[in-house]
Amino acid sequence: QVQLVQSGAEVKKPGASVKVSCKASGYTFTAYYIHWVRQAPGQGLEWMGWINPNSGGTKYAQKFQGRVTMTRDTSISTAYMDLSSVRSDDTAVYYCARDVGGWNYGDWGQGTLVTVSS
């Protein structure tokens, strides 16, 4: 069955970078885009961008341009989301989601809590 397994919780100081991984299994990794969505504590969902695991092409929300980098390692079927210069309002659960076609998120990772605190 399809699984997206994310890396564990992180605690970072303001100004640091954080890298979250999303390991895919149960399907051909390069065939489906991966999106990243985050959710601050008690808040709603926020789309960050996507990566095409086949080409490595990306699309980021303007809000995160210059701070976010999405990459992938096809040899281990893993996508990554790197957020730099983090600040307290980046504290959130970060999710990866598999786009099964037409921007339809068929599967989600379990989420990774990133806490930014001095």
Add this chain to the structure above:
Amino acid sequence: DIQMTQSPSSLSASVGDRVTITCRASQGITNYLAWFQQKPGKAPKSLIYAASSLQTGVPSKFSGSGSGTDFTLTISSLQPEDFATYYCQQYHTYPFTFGPGTRVDIK
């Protein structure tokens, strides 16, 4: 950015009730609209895509309708497992944006 609003922000309902949630986009998005269900501490789950297409494995008590700027999610007969927060999302224009959510709890 396209702003998504949802109404109501919360509602209380009983098992067996028919529930309707409304989502409105600040500009036309044709049918590029998805609905998600999220339970506390869990990842969202996709229910509906393309405004009215049921995600594989989602029970038919969920249905979606609408196009342009106004959309609805209907749960035909609310069951205990349906108490959750529901979000709409537009994917017509970047950045993709979500509504603020509608919390459905037990009356």
